[in-house]
Amino acid sequence: MHANPQSVARLALSLAWGVALQSSHGATLPPAAHGATPTPAQVKHAERPFYAFCHFTVDTFTGAEWGSGAEKPEIFNPSAFDANQIVTSLQAAGAAGVILTCKHHDGFCLWPTKTTPHNVSASPYKNGKGDIVREFADACKQHNFAFGVYVSPWDRNNENYGTPKYVTDVYHEQIRELTTQYGQLFEVWFDGANGGSGHYGGKGGTRTIDRLTYYNWPVAWGMVLKNQPAAMIFSDVGPGVRWCGNEQGHAGDPCRATITLDPGDSVGNIDAGKLGTGHLGGKQWIAAEVDVSIRPGWFFHPEQNPRAPENLMQIYLNSVGHGASLNLNVPPDKRGLLHENDVASLAQLGAHLRQTFATNLAAKASAKASNTRGNDPAYGPEKLLDGDPWSAWVTDDAVTTPEVVLTLDGEKSFNLILLREDIRLGLRLEGVAVDAWLDGQWKELAKAESIGSCHLWRLPETRSNKVRVRVTKAPVCPALSDFGLYLEPAFPAWQPPVGGGR
Numbered sequence: 001m002h003a004n005p006q007s008v009a010r011l012a013l014s015l016a017w018g019v020a021l022q023s024s025h026g027a028t029l030p031p032a033a034h035g036a037t038p039t040p041a042q043v044k045h046a047e048r049p050f051y052a053f054c055h056f057t058v059d060t061f062t063g064a065e066w067g068s069g070a071e072k073p074e075i076f077n078p079s080a081f082d083a084n085q086i087v088t089s090l091q092a093a094g095a096a097g098v099i100l101t102c103k104h105h106d107g108f109c110l111w112p113t114k115t116t117p118h119n120v121s122a123s124p125y126k127n128g129k130g131d132i133v134r135e136f137a138d139a140c141k142q143h144n145f146a147f148g149v150y151v152s153p154w155d156r157n158n159e160n161y162g163t164p165k166y167v168t169d170v171y172h173e174q175i176r177e178l179t180t181q182y183g184q185l186f187e188v189w190f191d192g193a194n195g196g197s198g199h200y201g202g203k204g205g206t207r208t209i210d211r212l213t214y215y216n217w218p219v220a221w222g223m224v225l226k227n228q229p230a231a232m233i234f235s236d237v238g239p240g241v242r243w244c245g246n247e248q249g250h251a252g253d254p255c256r257a258t259i260t261l262d263p264g265d266s267v268g269n270i271d272a273g274k275l276g277t278g279h280l281g282g283k284q285w286i287a288a289e290v291d292v293s294i295r296p297g298w299f300f301h302p303e304q305n306p307r308a309p310e311n312l313m314q315i316y317l318n319s320v321g322h323g324a325s326l327n328l329n330v331p332p333d334k335r336g337l338l339h340e341n342d343v344a345s346l347a348q349l350g351a352h353l354r355q356t357f358a359t360n361l362a363a364k365a366s367a368k369a370s371n372t373r374g375n376d377p378a379y380g381p382e383k384l385l386d387g388d389p390w391s392a393w394v395t396d397d398a399v400t401t402p403e404v405v406l407t408l409d410g411e412k413s414f415n416l417i418l419l420r421e422d423i424r425l426g427l428r429l430e431g432v433a434v435d436a437w438l439d440g441q442w443k444e445l446a447k448a449e450s451i452g453s454c455h456l457w458r459l460p461e462t463r464s465n466k467v468r469v470r471v472t473k474a475p476v477c478p479a480l481s482d483f484g485l486y487l488e489p490a491f492p493a494w495q496p497p498v499g500g501g502r
């Protein structure tokens with residue numbers, strides 16, 4: 001591109017006045033992206049931050065959490081499996097998709113794979129003609145629900161586990177089957193639990209593998225990227241989404257989407273602490289995912305109970321509300337259905353989320369910012385309130401600690417605050433605070449060191465007619481896309497519909 005004298009003059013003028021640069025058409029130029037930025041697929045992933053996990057296999061019938069690989073396929077016999085019941089119950093909770101454990105560590109495959117006889121076709125389910133993965137994929141398609149797959153690298157059944165043959169002929173082939181035969185996938189989940197004792201085709205014993213090299217991840221992930229370009233690859237180290245470092249239902253605070261991985265970091269071999277927080281100025285964009293189960297186990301055990309909806313909401317705030325995604329596991333029982341108590345808890349969570357976020361009490365506020373990029377309404381503070389997640393209030397390049405005052409249409413009571421950044425431009429904040437006008441002065445209600453795709457603060461109910469967002473520290477001009485004030489209702493007393501276990 002050649003600079004003409006006019007644009008050079010405009011550039012000099014705008015630099016001199018410290019205002020935003022303009023394009024040759026006079027439009028205000030967007031700010032340059034800062035640091036690592038998400039791919040379009042990662043941006044799309046951030047738009048559906050809540051989805052589900054479904055742990056289902058022979059363990060459902062034996063009561064184990066990690067099957068040894070010696071389970072007989074005959075035991076897999078769900079009496080009333082219904083993928084529609086599972087999908088619609090998850091959808092009622094507000095989830096946007098489900099990831100199925102197509103093969104867990106025990107090696108039993110829920111689809112009629114050609115890679116091993118240890119699969120659903122050897123079970124009594126539908127007289128060996130069933131395909132659980134297909135039924136899930138079809139139900140997801142029917143209900144416009146995203147579908148993803150989990151396929152365990154560790155295989156305690158396979159006799160060749162630990163040798164190169166297992167990786168090329170079995171594991172990679174299983175990934176190929178799953179990524180080519182079941183339609184579009186939104187996530188492919190790679191587990192870090194690896195190696196150890198097992199049945200191994202009856203040979204038993206313990207097998208260790210080199211976590212860095214054994215599975216040939218570049219080849220496996222290359223296949224996923226080729227067959228499912230829109231899918232997120234989940235693992236301890238991404239590259240699409242990373243583990244949050246714990247299975248308790250919370251991301252770090254802050255939990256930055258940026259992280260710097262070291263050369264030795266690999267699946268099953270990384271410092272969990274850094275996964276939880278990420279790094280300020282981290283070199284890669286790999287947002288965190290919080291995977292947690294609604295029950296104490298990942299698989300269904302009749303003696304266990306699901307979490308109450310209030311507890312699920314807390315998990316939502318500690319994951320989605322920290323800029324991570326939430327992958328909530330809800331395991332089917334021996335019937336192949338989600339248990340009535342889990343369904344009830346999910347339904348109450350969904351109703352609660354819908355009620356909480358139905359009305360943004362700041363939507364009709366008038367917004368006055370200390371600075372707007374190029375004085376251009378396209379970057380004005382109203383963009384915080386327009387309901388469009390991809391329009392943003394942006395300041396001039398030189399203005400890194402601006403503030404915006406939002407005068408509400410009357411006094412409002414709220415107890416939840418939402419703030420989002422335009423993540424397409426990178427993480428642009430190191431400090432932000434929200435104040436309310438109370439008794440004739442500003443009082444700080446909330447603060448954070450990072451925002452990213454979403455930050456939610458729960459606070460005691462506050463009544464005010466004016467709030468202020470203050471950026472207190474930023475390396476570049478901020479680009480904040482959404483602000484919301486909500487009144488989260490109280491939870492009704494939780495009463496599981498079915499007493500005791502099954």
Ligand code: FUL
Pocket residue numbers: 065066191192193291298
């Ligand atoms: C872990 C596995 O070992 C658990 O069984 C479960 O699948 C969990 C999601 O990941 O690493």
